[in-house]
Amino acid sequence: MRPLKSWSLRAKLNIGLALMFLTITVTGTFTLIMVKQNLGATEEVTRHVTPMALASLRILGGLEHSQAALRGWMLLGDPQFRTERRTAIEQEILPALAQLKTQTATPSNPLNPPAADLARIEQLLTDALAHQQAIEDIAWTPDNIPAVQLLTEQAAPLSSILSNSLTHLIDLERHRETNASHGELPFILAHAQGSANNAAANLRDYLLTGENRYHQAWSEEWMRNQTRSQELLLLDFLMSEEQQQIFETYLNARQQFSLLAGKLLELRGRPDWNIANHWMATRAAPVIAQLTPLLHGLVKQQTDFLHSTIAAIQNNSRELTWTACLLISIAFCFTIGFSHQVILSVVNPLTQIRQTMDRIQQTGDLSEPITLLFDSRDEIGLLVNAFNRMAAELRRTTISKNAVENILGSMNDALAVLDPAGCITDVNPAMARWLGYNEGELLGIEFSHLVTLEPNS
Incomplete structure (x- = not known):
């Protein structure tokens, strides 16, 4: 390779510009490659990862919304909660499920869950919504609490017969001609009526609340009524024929009520005494418990991929920054070196030529030639050499100004x-x-x- 000093000025300028263009091209190409990689990763996140994660989260949120609305309906019976549950299904769960199916149907999505997992999610979601609907339908119907239904349909009429029979007996006794032997009968009838009414009230409260204090009060009042009924049975000879018939009706109703009360207590003690609550615990909740980990797994998968993508983008950005800084530094150093070379090769020689010509014009002194800082064989070097030869020739053939003045x-x-x-x-x-x-x-x-x-x- 020829030494740099032997290159022409045009060659030096062309090579310098070519190297600068090459540096800019390499920097731009590397930048475009890294930016394209980042754009691809960003597009992957935007098109697949984020929508799938959001769809999974919307299904989870919709299920929680639907469950909360269902519990509100079960507790308060406000129709607004039924509307809220339908809103959660129609505006949150079903659109999110459709979006999830659309995303997983995209062949280019590298994070598509297995088809079996998606089918299981859809089946569990369908089962959960069906169980919720069944719970909503039965929650405020007589069939929801069999014990209360039995209390309303059978026990309450029998309780009315007990109370009315004793009231009638008391009224008849009040209008009879009584003697000293009848003095205890009205007192026993009144106590029997009070204990029967209190027992029925405590039984109803226990069936509705399940609190043991009502169960204990029911037992005590019913035993007290049992004692008073046995006392009345011993004193039935003091009753009139009409009173005895009414008392017989009372005893029959009491026997039926006692048997029915045992059945009511047995129903209330069963796990499914409240069918809506029982179905919520044994049907809807287990299905949702199976569905939730699957959806959380999808969210975690998308989140992990999102984090790794962000880390890759950040790493690419750091590499791009460092590489760009390196290339810019190289270009800067090259520019400084090239500028210095241009100054040495072009500007300094031209300045020397101008100064020498000014000196010759002012003094006519041709004795001092132009000396370059380094040996250059380009056009500027040739120009300087030609000027020095011209000055030497003029010095040889021209009389100096001082000589002319002396002559x-x-x-x-x-x-x-x-x-x-x-x-x-x-x-x-x-x-x-x-x-x-x-x-x-x-x-x-x-x-x-x-x-x-x-x-x-």
């Missing part, structure tokens, strides 16, 4: 130098003496004017 000063003949306008630009001492002026006084005067004048004596 003119030693001449005895008068001599004047005129410009094209006829004005004196220089005179020798002989001319100045002949005209009777100083040399400086004659400069710039028209010579034709001087020759018409008589010389000064």
Whole structure:
């Protein structure tokens, strides 16, 4: 390879520009590659990861919304909760499920869950919504709590018979002619009526609340009524025939109520005493418990991929930053070096040529040649060498200004130098003496004017 000093100026400039263009091209190409990678990762997140994660989260949120609305309906019976549950299904769960199916149907999605998992999610979701609907339908119907239904349909009428029978017996006893032996009968009837009413009230409260204090109160009041009923049975001979018939009706109703109360207590003690609550715990909740981990698994998968993608984008950005800084630094250093080379090769020699020409113009001194800071064989070097040769040739063939002035000063003949306008630009001492002026006084005067004048004596 030829040394740099032997290259032409055009070659140096072309190579410098080519290297600068190459540096810019490499920097731009690397930047475009890294940006394209980041855009691809971002598009993957935007098109697949984020929608799938959001769809899974919307299904989970919709299920929680639906469950909360269902519990509100079960507790309060407000129709607004049924509307809320339908809203959760129609606006949250079903659209999210459709979006999830659309995303997983995209072949280019690398995070598609197995078809079996998606089918299981859809089946569990269908089962959960069906169980919720069944719970909603039965929650506020008589069939929801069999014990309360039995209490309303059978126990309550029997309780009314007990209370009405005792009331009738008391009224009949009040209008009878009584004697001392009848004095205890109204008291026992009143106590029997009070204990029967209290027992029925505590039984109802226990069936509705399940609190043991009501169960204990029911047992105590019913035992008290049992005692009073046995006392009345021993005193039935004091009753009139009409009273005995009413008392017989009371005893039959009491026997039926006692058997029915045992059945009511047995129903209330069963796990499914409240069918809606039982179905919620044994049907809807287990299905949702199976569905939730699957959806959380999808969310975690998408989240992990999102985190890894973000980390890759950040790593690419760091690499891009460092590489761009490196290439820019290289380009900067090259630019500085190239500029310095241009200054040494072009600007400095041209400045030396201009300064030398100014010196020659002012002094006529051709003795000092132009010396370059380094040996250059390009166009500038050739120009400097040519200028030095020209100066040497002029120095060899040209008389110096001082020599000319010495010759003119030693001449005895008068001599004047005129410009094209006829004005004196220089005179020798002989001319100045002949005209009777100083040399400086004659400069710039028209010579034709001087020759018409008589010389000064």
